[in-house]
Amino acid sequence: MKIFQRSFKFLALVVLVFLSTTIYANTSTEDGGQVDTREEVDAYIAHHLQDSHDFSFFSYTNDEGERKHAGFPLPVILWSSEGLVTFMSSEFHHNDDGHVIVEKNGLKFAKIHSKIYELEAGATAVNFDAEHHATNASRVLDFSITKSVVGILVIGLLMFFWFSRLAKQYKNKKIPTGFGRVLEPLVIYVRDEIAKPNIGDKHYRKFTGYLLTVFFFIWLLNMVGLTPLGFNVTGQIAVTACLAIFTLIIYAFSGNKDFWVHILWMPGVPYLIRPILAVIELVGTFVIKPFSLLVRLFANITAGHTVIMALIAIMFVMKDSLGVAGATGLSFVLSVLIMFIEVLVAFLQAYIFTMLSALFIGMAVAEHDHDHEHDAHGHKIPDAQDVRGDFI
Amino acid sequence: MYNLIGAGIIVIGAGFGLGQIGGKAMEGIARQPEAAGKIQTAMIIVAALLEGLAFGALILGK
Numbered sequence: 398m399k400i401f402q403r404s405f406k407f408l409a410l411v412v413l414v415f416l417s418t419t420i421y422a423n424t425s426t427e428d429g430g431q432v433d434t435r436e437e438v439d440a441y442i443a444h445h446l447q448d449s450h451d452f453s454f455f456s457y458t459n460d461e462g463e464r465k466h467a468g469f470p471l472p473v474i475l476w477s478s479e480g481l482v483t484f485m486s487s488e489f490h491h492n493d494d495g496h497v498i499v500e501k502n503g504l505k506f507a508k509i510h511s512k513i514y515e516l517e518a519g520a521t522a523v524n525f526d527a528e529h530h531a532t533n534a535s536r537v538l539d540f541s542i543t544k545s546v547v548g549i550l551v552i553g554l555l556m557f558f559w560f561s562r563l564a565k566q567y568k569n570k571k572i573p574t575g576f577g578r579v580l581e582p583l584v585i586y587v588r589d590e591i592a593k594p595n596i597g598d599k600h601y602r603k604f605t606g607y608l609l610t611v612f613f614f615i616w617l618l619n620m621v622g623l624t625p626l627g628f629n630v631t632g633q634i635a636v637t638a639c640l641a642i643f644t645l646i647i648y649a650f651s652g653n654k655d656f657w658v659h660i661l662w663m664p665g666v667p668y669l670i671r672p673i674l675a676v677i678e679l680v681g682t683f684v685i686k687p688f689s690l691l692v693r694l695f696a697n698i699t700a701g702h703t704v705i706m707a708l709i710a711i712m713f714v715m716k717d718s719l720g721v722a723g724a725t726g727l728s729f730v731l732s733v734l735i736m737f738i739e740v741l742v743a744f745l746q747a748y749i750f751t752m753l754s755a756l757f758i759g760m761a762v763a764e765h766d767h768d769h770e771h772d773a774h775g776h777k778i779p780d781a782q783d784v785r786g787d788f789i
Numbered sequence: 790m791y792n793l794i795g796a797g798i799i800v801i802g803a804g805f806g807l808g809q810i811g812g813k814a815m816e817g818i819a820r821q822p823e824a825a826g827k828i829q830t831a832m833i834i835v836a837a838l839l840e841g842l843a844f845g846a847l848i849l850g851k
Binding site for chain 2: 590594688689692693696697700745748749752753756
């Protein structure tokens with residue numbers, strides 16, 4: 398009975414999503430909807446990797462030769478020269494080259510390559526120069542609920558729901574039920590295998606919350622990115638940069654005296670070398686560590702999505718040499734195989750991001766005073782942990 | 790053209806490095822199977838650092 402109720406709820410949700418799916422036409426017909434050439438495949442992959450202002454599941458050409466897109470629009474929120482402007486992205490009619498002008502509050506807006514431009518006063522159409530830059534339109538501050546924002550909000554709400562439920566179940570001194578049984582071993586894994594060994598028994602509790610949040614956020618968004626919904630949230634450099642900056646802020650502000658001494662005035666090395674080391678350590682702490690975190694996640698997810706899309710595109714590119722069935726079969730087999738690897742990568746990247754965050758935080762809060770030996774001049778002799786810290 | 794050659798060299802270097810890391814970790818685990826967990830963790834961290842370097846080079850060289 399309970400299972401019946403659950404599946405009913407799920408079905409209701411699916412029906413709700415598809416009822417709000419609207420089919421709208423594209424006014425420009427130069428795009429025939431066929432992906433044949435290499436350039437079109439490249440454009441198609443690049444389009445998928447980008448964030449977009451609407452949700453589009455599929456598109457097709459109807460009998461009248463009109464391009465139809467199935468999906469649903471998302472709200473566009475702009476801070477223009479006249480203040481706040483909001484409208485639905487369906488008003489652009491899926492146009493992406495600046496030909497559809499939306500007029501709101503006496504201002505005109507056009508969408509060019511997923512970026513929204515505000516036209517100058519008096520202009521009726523966007524003019525382009527030789528390099529295809531708009532000459533009479535400028536970018537506006539865009540606070541739209543884009544596809545990536547929807548992904549972040551949905552995963553955030555789901556995580557809030559799942560984990561508050563899990564926490565409530567522990568308060569009642571019961572073992573977790575339902576989805577909590579899947580989450581519990583992962584939570585314990587992050588605590589015992591990532592937080593404890595890297596941060597140390599004394600401080601790990603304070604940072605476990607952040608590490609768990611980051612781990613599940615990245616892992617779930619990576620997994621959602623592998624579904625046909627077309628999310629590519631962790632492949633947006635802004636998202637990964639933001640996560641890396643969170644880690645930077647946490648380890649910079651929780652760093653103790655030893656941490657800063659080891660950065661600015663490294664003990665145990667000749668005095669002449671200390672300023673040089675300070676420069677290297679400062680660059681390493683504030684630039685290289687966060688940069689390596691953000692580039693690793695971004696590049697891995699982008700590379701994975703590119704490979705999957707390229708394998709799907711085999712269908713279109715090789716249909717002349719292999720036949721439609723052969724090309725589709727080849728594409729299907731390769732896509733399924735790479736998908737298994739991508740599921741592994743989705744977990745591995747979440748693990749590595751969390752692991753390195755824990756390592757950096759652990760280096761910032763490590764207490765050296767008890768296990769340090771001092772030489773005759775009172776200088777600290779670096780131990781194995783310091784040496785490890787210098788290499789990362 | 791040159792960036793493609795550069796990308797190829799990066800991939801050769803990264804592949805060589807990953808092979809070294811994986812091979813040495815295997816040897817270590819075979820010698821001391823009880824330390825497999827620790828060796829695996831260290832292996833993944835070093836592999837991640839190497840991968841970050843390789844991806845950084847690929848993106849900058851693109």
